[in-house]
Amino acid sequence: MIKQFGSLFAGHVDLEHEGLDGTAANDRWLSDERLAEVFPKSEAIAKLMDRTGYDTFWLAEHHFQREGYECIPNILMLALHLCHITKNIKIGCGFNIAPMWHPLRMAEDYATADWLTGGRVVFGVGRGYHTREVEVFGAPLRDQDANRELFEEQVDLIFKSFNERAFSHQGKYYTIPPPQMPYRGYELSEITLVPRPKTLPVECWQPVVSASTRALDFMAKHNIKGIIGGGAAQGGANDKVVHAFREARARAGRETKLGGDLCIGFSFHIADSVEQGIKEATPFFEENIKMFAPLGFVPGLTPAQIDAVADPKRARQAGLPTLRNAIKAGTWLIGPPEQITEQLKDIEKKYPGLEVVNVGQPVGTPQAVILEQLERFSAQVMPAFK
Secondary structure (H helix, E strand, C coil): CCCEEEEEECCCCCCCCCCCCCCCHHHCCCCHHHHCCHHHHHHHHHHHHHHHCCCEEEECCCCCCCCCCCCCCCHHHHHHHHHHHCCCCEEEECCEEHHHCCHHHHHHHHHHHHHHCCCCEEEEEECCCCHHHHCCCCCCCCCHHHHHHHHHHHHHHHHHHHHCCCECEECCCCEECCCCEEECCEEECCECCCCCCCCCCCCEEEECCCCCHHHHHHHHHCCCEEEEECCCCCCCCCHHHHHHHHHHHHHCCCCCCCCCCEEEEEEEEECCCHHHHHHHHHHHHHHHHHHHHHHCCCCCCCHHHHHHHCCHHHHCCCCCCCHHHHHHHCCEEEECHHHHHHHHHHHHHHCCCCCEEEEECCCCCCHHHHHHHHHHHHHHCHHHCC
8 A cells, every 4th residue: 555655856957958859968068056956956845845745855866967967966965954954754865876985984974864864864775877977986887797796795785884783894895894904902803883873774775677686686685675667767667577576575585565665656747638748748758868868768769769869850750759658658647636646546456565656757857847746746646645
């Protein structure tokens, strides 16, 4: 039964000349002042969500995006600030990209935020998908096997530091503490995270992207919950993925109902009719394609179509997916609030263990539209569930 609603904001500023005919993604280069507008925009969304009864406002960590699409480099710092200007809503890390951190620095920073906010920051980890970000920080991404290997050791180390009063670690990438390390008259054999989180065990979330057996088993090992779609990962709530997630939990001795320990995310647009909603939201849908298609996050495109996305003169004739395709695939909810409510009720019946849903707008949606849509959803859809 759906009980909680959140929204993921990847950190885009308001943009001009959107859609397939608008400014090419690689041609956007915004000023520092424009890029910093992400912070008051985040404040406005957090305050509205707090006032209207949402449960979690998710933020995404990204770097070096002069184009204005994902502009929050440190979500733990921003989460701490947002908790100070709101009262109840939790701020979710969707996600801290572990390969760009030293794992113990991430653990310390989260623990600090946990203490300073009274447990209102939700931990989350991811592997990353921008080469410009991950590889610039010195970690592998083009080599996916190396990226996953590094990520898994980092997360193992993070949870060890959370859960053990004192610990040591020896792996391929980290030896902690270093061998034969003298310290104040004795040889160091283990260390302690200071502070450890106030809230233990730590609730942790991760995007479900590849949904490989290895990935899902690793999540089950650490009791990491999964977010599907809604900007957190490509695609929507594929039935096969939801079943595979449950089976992995069962292999780890964590029996759940179908949909349990998952959050399913949707993009949405409330309007008087489906046709009106498609007309209003299409520019934002198309801007999202321009951003994500070259990164492999728009499944099914040919190399020629991906190449055409970067050229406003060719993009419209490239046969790219439309918002109607996304509605049919179930990744978008568009239309009157009663229709969207019924669609979510159908999801609830299909996945009886599902308790958490994310709803939001794609990269490219202006602040005014985000606020108006989240307000309408809270008033016209959420009461049927909460």
